[in-house]
Amino acid sequence: MEKTYQPQKVEEKIYKFWEKGGYFTPKIIRGKKPFTIIMPPPNANAPLHVGHGLVITLQDIMIRRHRMLGQPTLWLPGADHAGILTQVTFERKLAEKNQTRYDLGRRKFFAEILKFTLANKKTLENQIRALGASCDWTRNSFTLDSKFDKPIYTVFKKLYRQKLIYRNERMVNWCSRCQTALSDLEVEHKETETKLWYLRYPLKTSGKFIVVATTRPETMLGDTAVAVNSQDKRFKNLIGKTAILPLMNREVSIIADQVVDPEFGTGAVKVTPAHDPVDFEIGQKHKLKAIRVIGFDSKMTNQAGQYVGLDIKLARKKVLADLEKQGLLEKEEKYSHSVGHCERCQTIIESLISLQWFVKIEPLAKQAIKIVKDKKIKIIPARFEKIYFNWLENIRDWCVSRQLWWGHQLPVWYCGTQNLSPLQKQMNKIPTQNGCGEIIVATTPPKKCPKCGQTNLIRDPDTLDTWFSSGQWPFNTLGWFQKSQDFRYFYPTSVMETGYEILFFWVARMIMLGFYATGKIPFETVYLHGMIRDVFGQKMSKSRPETCIDPIKTVKKYGADALRMALVMGNAPGTDSSLSENKIKGMRNFANKIWNAARFILTNPETKNQKQKPKSVHKDDRWIINKLNKTIKTVTKNIENYRFDLAAEEIYQFFWHTFCDKYIEMSKKRRTETQPTLLFVLAMSLKLLHPFMPFITEEIYQKLPEHGKALIIEKWPR
RNA sequence: GGGCUUGUAGCUCAGUUGGCCAGAGCGCCCGGUUUACAUCCGGAAGGUCAGAGGUUCAAAUCCUCUCAAGCCCACCA
Numbered sequence: 024m025e026k027t028y029q030p031q032k033v034e035e036k037i038y039k040f041w042e043k044g045g046y047f048t049p050k051i052i053r054g055k056k057p058f059t060i061i062m063p064p065p066n067a068n069a070p071l072h073v074g075h076g077l078v079i080t081l082q083d084i085m086i087r088r089h090r091m092l093g094q095p096t097l098w099l100p101g102a103d104h105a106g107i108l109t110q111v112t113f114e115r116k117l118a119e120k121n122q123t124r125y126d127l128g129r130r131k132f133f134a135e136i137l138k139f140t141l142a143n144k145k146t147l148e149n150q151i152r153a154l155g156a157s158c159d160w161t162r163n164s165f166t167l168d169s170k171f172d173k174p175i176y177t178v179f180k181k182l183y184r185q186k187l188i189y190r191n192e193r194m195v196n197w198c199s200r201c202q203t204a205l206s207d208l209e210v211e212h213k214e215t216e217t218k219l220w221y222l223r224y225p226l227k228t229s230g231k232f233i234v235v236a237t238t239r240p241e242t243m244l245g246d247t248a249v250a251v252n253s254q255d256k257r258f259k260n261l262i263g264k265t266a267i268l269p270l271m272n273r274e275v276s277i278i279a280d281q282v283v284d285p286e287f288g289t290g291a292v293k294v295t296p297a298h299d300p301v302d303f304e305i306g307q308k309h310k311l312k313a314i315r316v317i318g319f320d321s322k323m324t325n326q327a328g329q330y331v332g333l334d335i336k337l338a339r340k341k342v343l344a345d346l347e348k349q350g351l352l353e354k355e356e357k358y359s360h361s362v363g364h365c366e367r368c369q370t371i372i373e374s375l376i377s378l379q380w381f382v383k384i385e386p387l388a389k390q391a392i393k394i395v396k397d398k399k400i401k402i403i404p405a406r407f408e409k410i411y412f413n414w415l416e417n418i419r420d421w422c423v424s425r426q427l428w429w430g431h432q433l434p435v436w437y438c439g440t441q442n443l444s445p446l447q448k449q450m451n452k453i454p455t456q457n458g459c460g461e462i463i464v465a466t467t468p469p470k471k472c473p474k475c476g477q478t479n480l481i482r483d484p485d486t487l488d489t490w491f492s493s494g495q496w497p498f499n500t501l502g503w504f505q506k507s508q509d510f511r512y513f514y515p516t517s518v519m520e521t522g523y524e525i526l527f528f529w530v531a532r533m534i535m536l537g538f539y540a541t542g543k544i545p546f547e548t549v550y551l552h553g554m555i556r557d558v559f560g561q562k563m564s565k566s567r568p569e570t571c572i573d574p575i576k577t578v579k580k581y582g583a584d585a586l587r588m589a590l591v592m593g594n595a596p597g598t599d600s601s602l603s604e605n606k607i608k609g610m611r612n613f614a615n616k617i618w619n620a621a622r623f624i625l626t627n628p629e630t631k632n633q634k635q636k637p638k639s640v641h642k643d644d645r646w647i648i649n650k651l652n653k654t655i656k657t658v659t660k661n662i663e664n665y666r667f668d669l670a671a672e673e674i675y676q677f678f679w680h681t682f683c684d685k686y687i688e689m690s691k692k693r694r695t696e697t698q699p700t701l702l703f704v705l706a707m708s709l710k711l712l713h714p715f716m717p718f719i720t721e722e723i724y725q726k727l728p729e730h731g732k733a734l735i736i737e738k739w740p741r
Numbered sequence: 742g743g744g745c746u747u748g749u750a751g752c753u754c755a756g757u758u759g760g761c762c763a764g765a766g767c768g769c770c771c772g773g774u775u776u777a778c779a780u781c782c783g784g785a786a787g788g789u790c791a792g793a794g795g796u797u798c799a800a801a802u803c804c805u806c807u808c809a810a811g812c813c814c815a816c817c818a
Contacts, residue, residue: 024777026777026778027778027780028778028780194816207815212814212815219818235818236818237818238817238818239818250818282816282818283818284817284818287817287818288818291818292818293818294818295818299816299818300816301816301818302816302818303816304816358817359817360817360818361815361817374816406745406746407745409744409745410744410745410813410814413743413744413813413814414813414814417814417815419816523812523813524812524813526813527813527814558752558753560810560811592753592754592766593753593754593755593766595754595755597746598746598747599746599747599811599812600753600754601752601753601754602753603752603753603767605752605753605767605768606753606766606767608767608780609766609767609780611780612778612780612781613780614780615778615780615781616777616778616780616781618777618778619777619778619780619781620777620778621777622777622778623777623778624777625777626777627777664757666757668754668755669755669757672754672755672765672766675765675766676765676766680765683777683778684782684783687777688775688782691775
């Protein structure tokens with residue numbers, strides 16, 4: 024044995040040994056309860072970051088331990104096409120060449136992203152291997168595998184038939200950069216310093232004004248009312264009167280509505296039903312016209328009169344200047360409020376009216392609440408249950424259509440183009456075509472219109488929100504639709520281990536869609552981990568390479584075992600933790616410690632060929648065995664309680680400071696006599712350590728004088 | 742506006758239902774070429790447990806308030 028442990032010489036060899044041995048593929052044994060984790064598929068648009076390292080580590084700990092308990096254990100790997108994120112990533116690459124998706128056209132654009140994604144996916148898979156993940160590659164899946172199309176469309180169709188999916192013209196979040204609608208979750212609200220402008224709207228009958236306060240003066244061009252609170256005495260006799268909208272010279276009526284807060288601004292609010300969610304609802308209630316003055320390109324439309332073609336910022340400047348000229352700008356105040364930004368590209372979100380597909384979410388949400396309330400699914404740490412309930416209780420319908428090209432196209436066909444929105448026609452260059460107007464939702468392309476027989480049907484060009492399909496990941500990867508043996512045996516899965524930041528995006532949707540589609544919960548336990556931060560407690564970012572830890576470089580330098588141990592130590596469930604190179608070094612030293620303890624025990628010439636059972640009569644021997652047993656208990660308990668951090672710490676302490684520092688030192692005086700105990704404690708320690716540090720433990724295990732086929736399938740100590 | 746989390750040694754964190762002089766790793770300082778390991782060993786220093794008040798025989802741990810840091814949700818014109 025070498026003087027120091029060299030993971031570079033060991034890890035690849037050991038991984039091949041496991042993979043060749045078929046240890047990652049479970050044998051289905053009827054009557055035996057399996058343990059299953061579906062790996063959250065990493066996004067196939069970039070290499071792994073250190074957060075993935077944590078995912079792999081935590082899941083592999085659970086998986087390896089359950090395998091050692093003798094359960095049929097499945098860990099199913101995969102990769103995610105990651106809809107909007109990948110499209111944005113790829114569009115940035117195109118932008119470097121001064122190209123847009125429209126230059127390539129839909130078909131070519133899709134093909135190019137697919138090429139890019141599949142290449143990345145290959146890299147990802149090798150990186151997952153490098154981290155030691157004992158996942159079953161024979162079941163490896165990709166979200167865009169064609170075998171998933173039909174199941175996903177089947178769920179869509181079922182929802183549509185039960186009126187849980189509908190198409191409507193509503194206010195949506197619009198990203199003018201991505202050129203798509205977004206769900207509420209995809210909008211990031213950021214506190215922004217801006218101004219509150221007070222605008223005077225002249226009254227029709229008197230020479231007076233009604234003053235409204237706004238952060239979006241340019242939208243005034245689309246105002247169709249002024250609203251006040253019905254209880255507000257100041258405006259009592261103005262309700263029902265008419266004001267003249269400046270610049271546009273349009274008559275707008277003064278209406279009363281409870282949503283208006285008399286305390287805010289002047290107590291009077293301009294109403295722009297086409298460009299503000301609250302105003303949209305006021306507009307619906309009061310049957311106001313919605314005049315669209317801002318287009319999908321975030322430029323003023325021809326409804327904006329002389330301001331047509333200006334972008335929002337410029338229009339704002341000009342509107343304010345023009346109002347000022349007419350003495351209609353009363354004042355401006357500094358004001359700070361939160362403004363929505365696109366989660367993926369940080370563009371400011373516009374609220375626009377658009378024809379989109381929505382999931383009627385309330386019935387699904389209620390079921391999802393019940394499941395957790397009834398303890399059918401347990402969320403760890405428990406405090407996230409509250410957060411989960413709160414979100415589901417206040418949920419609004421989910422916009423699932425995207426005007427993207429990368430993803431699952433909607434399984435919807437139209438007879439005639441009259442069903443397409445002008446936007447859809449324009450974006451996809453679809454020529455006008457007549458038809459009877461039938462809407463067909465089908466899992467495979469229909470040959471003809473069932474109503475009028477027309478054969479030339481037009482498919483809805485939109486794609487599904489990526490989370491609509493990934494919400495179906497647990498049951499689709501197991502072959503629910505094909506009624507496969509895997510599905511019958513491994514579903515519901517055991518644990519869903521993922522980051523708390525996707526509790527709403529993903530976990531809640533998996534629970535809703537999983538139960539809706541299969542009638543069963545998708546998993547029994549949700550374990551949420553926190554974010555890995557750098558030494559300064561900042562989010563790691565490639566823009567700060569000094570503190571940003573690349574998992575793969577780290578594996579090459581210090582070994583996967585060291586990285587895994589550094590990631591799991593001090594990482595409490597649901598809590599952010601920090602990682603530094605120093606910590607990894609410390610764990611590399613620990614690996615070396617294990618190596619050298621083994622070297623001491625296994626290469627002693629005095630004890631060669633000696634075969635003895637441990638007698639444990641000497642007090643030192645009894646002492647270490649006693650300590651070992653305590654450690655086994657604590658480590659087991661902590662793993663069962665999902666406190667992998669404490670389990671790791673326990674075994675670290677035991678091995679280094681109890682076994683090495685104390686017992687091995689004591690044993691030197693009675694070297695021959697202690698050999699059986701040394702071997703025994705070493706072997707047991709390797710088993711306890713294996714889920715955390717699989718490579719070095721397997722390597723040493725193979726050097727033990729007596730050993731089974733592989734440590735990976737050894738029995739967990741009791 | 743609603744909610745959540747965190748605040749313990751220079752740094753990263755343990756401290757599970759309140760109970761042994763408050764712990765570990767890293768760092769720092771002192772001493773060690775003990776043939777498993779200098780990626781090591783032995784030893785030392787270092788804390789008003791954010792602050793204030795309360796409950797208790799007993800509080801880092803429970804309650805109230807304050808301060809600080811961070812996060813999430815929300816139709817804050």
